[in-house]
Amino acid sequence: MTAPLDDFYAVIPAGGIGSRLWPLSRADAPKFLHDLTGSGHSLLRDTWDRLLPLAGPERIAVVTGRAHRAAVEEHLPDLADMNVFLESEPRESSAAIGLAAAILHRRNPDVIIGSFAADHVIRGERVFEWAVQQAVAVARAGYICTIGITPTEPSVGFGYIKRADDELAVEGAPEAALVERFVEKPDLATAKQYLEERTYLWNAGMFISRADVLLEELRRTKPALHAGLIELAEAWDDKELRGPAVDRIWPRLEKIAIDYSVAEPAADAGRLAVIPGHFDWDDVGDFASLAKLQNRGRPSDLAIIGAEARVLADASSGIVVSQTKRVISLIGVRDIVVVDTPDALLVTTSEHAQRVKGVVDALKLTGRGDVL
Known part of the structure; x- marks a missing residue:
């Protein structure tokens, strides 16, 4: 020690x-x-x-x-x-x-x-x-x-x-x-x-x-x-x-x-x-890095985060983060990012994960602080 x-x-x-x-x-x-x-x-x-x-x-x-x-x-x-x-x-x-x-x-x-x-x-x-x-x-x-x-x-x-x-x-x-x-x-x-x-x-x-x-x-x-x-x-x-x-x-x-x-x-x-x-x-700076962290050594896999996540996937990779009981079905999509919360849904790809900050900035400008 x-x-x-x-x-x-x-x-x-x-x-x-x-x-x-x-x-x-x-x-x-x-x-x-x-x-x-x-x-x-x-x-x-x-x-x-x-x-x-x-x-x-x-x-x-x-x-x-x-x-x-x-x-x-x-x-x-x-x-x-x-x-x-x-x-x-x-x-x-x-x-x-x-x-x-x-x-x-x-x-x-x-x-x-x-x-x-x-x-x-x-x-x-x-x-x-x-x-x-x-x-x-x-x-x-x-x-x-x-x-x-x-x-x-x-x-x-x-x-x-x-x-x-x-x-x-x-x-x-x-x-x-x-x-x-x-x-x-x-x-x-x-x-x-x-x-x-x-x-x-x-x-x-x-x-x-x-x-x-x-x-x-x-x-x-x-x-x-x-x-x-x-x-x-x-x-x-x-x-x-x-x-x-x-x-x-x-x-x-x-x-x-x-x-x-x-x-x-x-x-x-x-x-x-x-x-x-x-x-x-x-530094887990975006969902692409989170997917990489979760799928360490298995880049073709789909990472799923959420105690009650209900995900059906076929030939898909990336990451799903679920905070609802909604069924999420993915078919033939690669490097997908899906984040499902009770009041907001994000869908993007690992390639564009850094651009999520732009959504947050846009929500601030439009006065949608209720979802931030």
Whole structure:
């Protein structure tokens, strides 16, 4: 068994609705609260269980929206009340992770934090733990560290991390390297080139750093955001001051992903390192990836999700997600995506699964928030 790391605090940002998984994922039932792997637990609970050996139950924090507090605490009964950090509204990952860093740094100036999304799927826990242990060693040396996933295919759905040629000499982290640059999602030809070069890793959005180092990077790049987070942290552990401070400060914090506010500037300055993750990882970003996850090794099969699903299929492949008792019959369709809920029906293909977000955007514009 892995022993918890004394100076390490795991942070789980649990926000967003997972719009590419609509209508399964909704504002009141976002992706991280669903069991998409057949484990019997939500993705959030799976994330908690994965981090437990590294941090212990008293040193795992969750950043989530006020509307999701009850559900999060139901899924994570051992989550300490003092480690629930509530957002009044979504403000992107810089604010969420920065808030956790500021609060935890105020409680313990020497703390190392690691941020791990609530809705990713990881297989190979021991390999994952080894990657995090290396990343913590790198963080102790004063770097911000990310864990990049070793690509298994030329994916166009992920951003990439380019490793520098020279390895980083840090005791306890034999695989550490500096990051040369981040790359946005490429086209297929470029993704194939990255796979062949073997110096590119998928960006999985995992960041490990001393809290003071991360906050200093935020102070350099986004001083107004940093100042707001520090002010919030100063009020956080006083229950009388916290609510008014959140209501006053949180809505005016800049919306920006931590990749742009911290990771990319740190990489440019030679302060960002990466550990290659050799474990299976998927962000379950759309129904195509969910179908691939469910049909692992059996691409010609039809995955069916739903305790009471009633599906008749003949020579068909893809995925059916059913939350009704309606009979769904498929004949001779390949790579189909059918999501049947009581108030909305989605039919598409794996090829067009990324375009589901456009449906969500259209529903917002037309005022159909009742199905979101």
